[in-house]
Amino acid sequence: MAVKNRNVKIHIENLEKKFGHNEVLKGISTDIYEGEVVCVIGPSGSGKSTFLRCINKLEKSTAGKIVVDGTLINDKKVDINKVRENIGMVFQHFNLFANMNVLRNLMLAPVDLKKATKEEARENALRLLETVGLSDKAESFPSQLSGGQKQRVAIARALAMSPDIMLFDEPTSALDPEMVGEVLAVMKQLAKEGMTMVVVTHEMGFAREVADRVLFMDEGVILEEGTPEEIFSEPKHPRTIDFLNKVL
């Protein structure tokens, strides 16, 4: 793919993160390009989620640089809330606002942050619900939805802010197997539409099919990266081979 000609959307340089004495990320560098779909795979505890959460500063990095759309987000003077408006995030455990129905989940941020009037936000929310196939659930509360439905609402909620970048933190790991497909379908559609996506996942099939690039992480570093064919068909690093043998 001619990925390299496109704009760098996220630039990460020597990213480090420590929790106390526990070094979780030990110098990560990579560039993520506009419209690129990057899947991050690796064993539990390898720092995948922490890496992802550093991109929108839900975790504060201890060292290194993260530049999103030209903004150095580690800079204390940067209004991180403004940056986050452009970065949607989908969580493993959905984290839908339990005190609001589906429609209000989608409308909260656009209306509160004055991105849209109530009417515009409602219209947009209904349109998004339609694209994730949940038009009939607009008035439902999160507690009444299945896992797969919750996650689709969560994706729609993130999209309601019209972000340029979407981060997915193991979006299907908490789902019953039969519901994984419906969520992945929505993500595939999103990838097709050209969204820049960083996806931490254990769904190797999805990574293989949708990713432009796969990062294999272990013990806080990117051990290997490449196209899905490179990583899945001819992995080079012994740890990658070992990991893929276990999960595939």
Add this chain to the structure above:
Amino acid sequence: MVQLINTYGSLLLTAMGQTLLLALWGLFFGCILGIVFGLASVVDNKVSRIISKIYVNVIRGVPMIVLAFFVFYGVPYGIKSFFGAKFVLTPLQAGTVCLALNCGAYMSEIIRAGIQAIDPGQMEASRSLGLSYWRSMFRVVLPQAIKNMIPSIVNQFIITLKDTSILSVIGFPELVNKAQNVIAITFKSFEMWAIVAIMYLVVILALQQVANALERRLNRGREK
């Protein structure tokens, strides 16, 4: 007993009014203190968390009767001897201070626990959309937390109402204080304390009813 009520009924009702007045002031300022220190104990700031913790632990560790004597007698005396200034508190002022400090400490714990019981993922999701910490707190976390807090808050209201009786010791003319006066005249200890107990009971049961109705109303919005 009937005669007792006939003679002292209006006096006791007035005293009950004073009890409620004191309780309301105490609750009002107690709630403010509780919200301030409760929020201060959850924010990402070590200093505010420590200050909040000290406040709660000091108040929890001192019996209210000691606090009452300290505020009413101790503080004015202290100010007089250290600064030479004359400073006097009325029993209502001192009582309000005591109740508010006391109620505030327990409320702050209720609020802290209530907020911390909400899944941190709720805050994270809201922050990830670009909402600020306080916006997320007020739009997402607190509405959920308050619902869970209500039984404990009502409980604290009742305790604070009953705690007003302790302030009889600094001469505030609330129900217990007045009842003691009446007994000093009539010696009808059994009847008098029974009447006082029933008066508290009635008010508190009424308060409980209001609280139940409120709780039902708040629950209605969510389950549908």
